[in-house]
Amino acid sequence: MGEIIGILILRMGPITKFFEFFLLVLMIILDFFCNFASVIKKSKDMTKAEIATEIAKTTGISKDAVVTVIEQFMTVVKDSLAAGENVYLRGFGSFIIKERAEKTARNISKNTAVVIPAHNIPAFKPAPDFKEKVAKL
Numbered sequence: 001m002g003e004i005i006g007i008l009i010l011r012m013g014p015i016t017k018f019f020e021f022f023l024l025v026l027m028i029i030l031d032f033f034c035n036f037a038s039v040i041k042k043s044k045d046m047t048k049a050e051i052a053t054e055i056a057k058t059t060g061i062s063k064d065a066v067v068t069v070i071e072q073f074m075t076v077v078k079d080s081l082a083a084g085e086n087v088y089l090r091g092f093g094s095f096i097i098k099e100r101a102e103k104t105a106r107n108i109s110k111n112t113a114v115v116i117p118a119h120n121i122p123a124f125k126p127a128p129d130f131k132e133k134v135a136k137l
Helices: 002-012 017-032 049-061 063-082 128-137
Strands: 088-091 093-100 102-107 111-115 119-126
Touching: 017 049, 017 063, 049 063, 063 088, 063 093, 063 119
Parallel strands: none
Antiparallel strands: 088 093, 093 119, 102 111
């Protein structure tokens, strides 16, 4: 993962300190998610605040900074999908846009047919390593 970030930095030329910090924390977040199966318990769901706390504990970065990076990461993913661009995170998974075809459904209360137009939905496709780690739970 570090090599990918290094390549990004080399290709981009001079970048700001904040962006370097953002990439570092993003790399830590991605590493955390790639290894999250060993961190969480089967019956426990994690919230964004719990994820931020766990990352802050393991990295020593302040929780506020981690929350800011998580928020910005989610904003970038949402904006990219809204612009029609998929987001690929090697070793983690892909945030993609799936196209749903037009279909006919039934309104049971009125007993009528309703046409649902074709539309796009956001989806997440986990990487094979991610699938394997979750399958071992």
